[in-house]
Amino acid sequence: MPRGDLANVLEMRHTEKGPAKGSGSTIILDWSIKLSWAQQITRGVANLHAIQAYNGDIKSSNVLIDENGQALLIDFCPIGVTNEFAAPEILAIINDPEFEFEREITAMTDMYSLGLVLHALAEETTNVELPLVWRNKKTPTSYRDAVQQCLAADCRSRPAAVELLHSLGAT
Structure with missing residues (x-):
């Protein structure tokens, strides 16, 4: 993937165009590109969920941008989580030896993690706070x-990936 992952793309865009990494002061990517990538990432999650597979570690560095500018979700095996993108x-339970978090x-x-990635994409940042x-x-x-719904404290209030996809205007 010559363009790297989403985190790399966002960092490079800011470095190449002027704003310092993490400054968050200037938006560079066209909204149409962001929305297209948001839909593609969400479609990837929806496809996984359709076969009852769960990623467990959705984050910007697990989204690759291919040579055609398409966003592709990778790393589908829940063997670890990135705390910054993990659901509360x-x-x-992550440090509780009684739980196998992979089963959780x-x-x-x-969907919680996806919401954080979609926020990072919209804001063109690699830092999620x-x-x-x-x-x-x-x-x-x-x-x-739609992003805020993904971050609902009660996980039962979060939208399904297919619902989110429709909220993002995908057909």
């Missing part, structure tokens, strides 16, 4: 609302 219910990975834990801060004023309210 996973973080609560569900569609709804994936809670509560979310929306600096990009061009991000549509419907997109922001």
Whole structure:
């Protein structure tokens, strides 16, 4: 993948275009590209969930951008999680030897992580901090609302990937 992963792309875009890494002051990617990538990433998650497979470690560095500019989700085996992108219910048990956290990975834990990735994409950042801060004023309210739903404290309130895909305008 000559373009690398999503985290690399976001870092390179800011380095090449001027803003320092992590400054978050300038948005560089066209919204149409961001929305297309958000839909592609969400479609990948929806396809996994359709066969009752769960990623467990959805994060920007697990999204590759191919030579055609398409976003591809990788690393489908839940053998570890990245704390920064993990759902709170996973973080609560990850160090408890009584739990095999891999068995606790569900569609709804994936949806939480996906929401964080979609926020990072919209904001063109590799750093995710809670509560979310929306600096990009061009991000549509419907997109922001969809991301916020993914981060619901009650995992039963999070949307399914297929529902999120429709919220993002995909057909």
